[in-house]
Amino acid sequence: MSDLIKARNLKKHFNLRGGKVLKAVDGIDLALAEGETLGLVGESGCGKSTVGRTLVGLHNATDGTIIFKGRDVLELNKTERREFVRFAQIIFQDPYASINPYMTVGDIIAEGIDNYKLFRGKERRERIYELLELVGLNRDHITRYPHEFSGGQRQRIGIARALAVEPGLIVCDEPISALDVSIQAQVVNLLSKLQRRFGLTYLFISHDLSMVRYISNRVAVMYLGKIFETASSDALYSRPRHPYTRGLLAAIPVPDPEIESARSAPLMEGEVPSPLSPPAGCRFSTRCPKSTTICRNMEPPLVEVADNHFAACHLCE
């Protein structure tokens, strides 16, 4: 498979008051093949949402390139950019904040259709019906308002809105973290079904490692603006190489009291340092149980440690 979209040395820095610079994304490489799902995981504040937003053009990258179909997205002209933005859609985390409460469901879904003048009149309505049914809602929901829907249903509206313009890439920014367990599974299954049907490519951002494993072909682990490890999801979960990935996996509570009581204390201590002043050397060295002098002095590059398995750690080479 060839790469559909590729980010190279992508950086997004935010200038804060008092001359401080928040390096939310600090030089990452990312490639998405057509039709695959790349899971992007990490703790809050690691920059995973910023990556997603920068990729679809909601933020302007500070540095680096985003290559889409052989061309740099950051250098497209206005018309080309409009086409790219149509191609790359996003689904947001909070189903309450991300849809306009004053608009009917039909108008919310049709916003993209109207913007790109895809359908009008009767055809437009038919298209909305089709989208509603596609995401598991009813035709008569078209005239309803968002407050009449539950969180899971609102997330379905968000998905229908993203699908309305026939995109190829959808950035799913924590689409299930605000939902209940039984509803999460419904939404994940819906996303998988749509992917098979339309050949969509997903960047699935989440802090829930167990859900990411279900939906992703490959997973990238982020920490303080850097990618620490990428691998196929089976390899990442069965043979994690980076100490941070191991710590993250060990921290997930297992829904089985017997396994839980046999487990020892968590591996990782402390909290994520402030991204305003990340530690020198390896950014994880302050929390890493195995850190050595070299870790505190030199930043490890992301290298291939096994077939298609990359890790940024001095100790895994």
Add this chain to the structure above:
Amino acid sequence: MNACPYDTLEVRHLQVTFATYGGTVQAVRDVSFGLNQGECLALVGESGCGKTVTAHSIIRIIPQPPGRIRGEIFYRGRNLMKLGEKEMLKIRGAEICTIFQDPMTYLNPTMKVGAQITEIIREHSPDRKSRATLKKRCIEFFERVGMSDPERRFRQYPHEFSGGMRQRVLIAMALINKPKLVIADEPTTALDVTIQAQMLELMKNLQRETRTAFILITHDLGVVAKMAHRVAVVYAGKIVESAAAADLYKRPAHPYTVGLLNSVPGIKAVSGQTLYSIPGTPPDLFRPPAGCGFAPRCPQAMVVCDREPPPEFQVGPGHFSACWLLHNQAPANPLRNGFGMTQGADA
């Protein structure tokens, strides 16, 4: 039920309704449970199922009206429903303490953290203590909950703390008066997994050490597996199943519990496979169903399920389930035939 089989807390037939403009919500519909000293009971369920309202009823912080509470809540032999507000003040914060989900709304942003904690000790201590003693207690406790640099932390404001540190403050606040009962309402939901693991470990150790009775409210079955001795599964304002934790995971005896357990992706899950999901959504508690609340979503619902609420059946020692499938006239089904209907390999 005979006179108080539980030594710390017993809730009997709790019903809570709220009058709203849209009608009356039946948030809790006949919930009974109890717990002993040193025990951790988990109330598990989806949002809106009534777990938090149950907790708020115990500490009596539900405004009435619009709320209306019926039933009895016995705390160490005293009926909390009959106590006056003055007596309740002595219990709340001293003997029954709470840890809430969102530490930022629970802490006062305009007061230094140290002052907020010493206030709790001062309010509930019989004799006057000097400032230095209060501070010493507080700093000792900060160390116990794993706070780095406690002297400096004592003088800081909540906004200077990270999410994990704020949660440590809440845990310290809840335990500093050596309560008999702690109610933790989604204590780790807002935290990252790594911080969650630290907090759970801390709470578990403190709970085992002090032999405090714990009510843990959560929707995360992994958290339950780590902390709880017993589990009560709540659905649409009722307890549908209760059992010892190990028993519940191995032999779930209610279709809802089975569905919940199956919809959690295990760590052993394989990518690409379809995740089990419970169809539909929980019922509207403005108009709760006449029969079993889960019947509309239940894959094995029978005619009776829509008509009559199911009684509680005992399926094992200390293991109860409210499901018609367990009735001896129900057709043969996995629940009745020795239950354990978890999908896939069974231990």
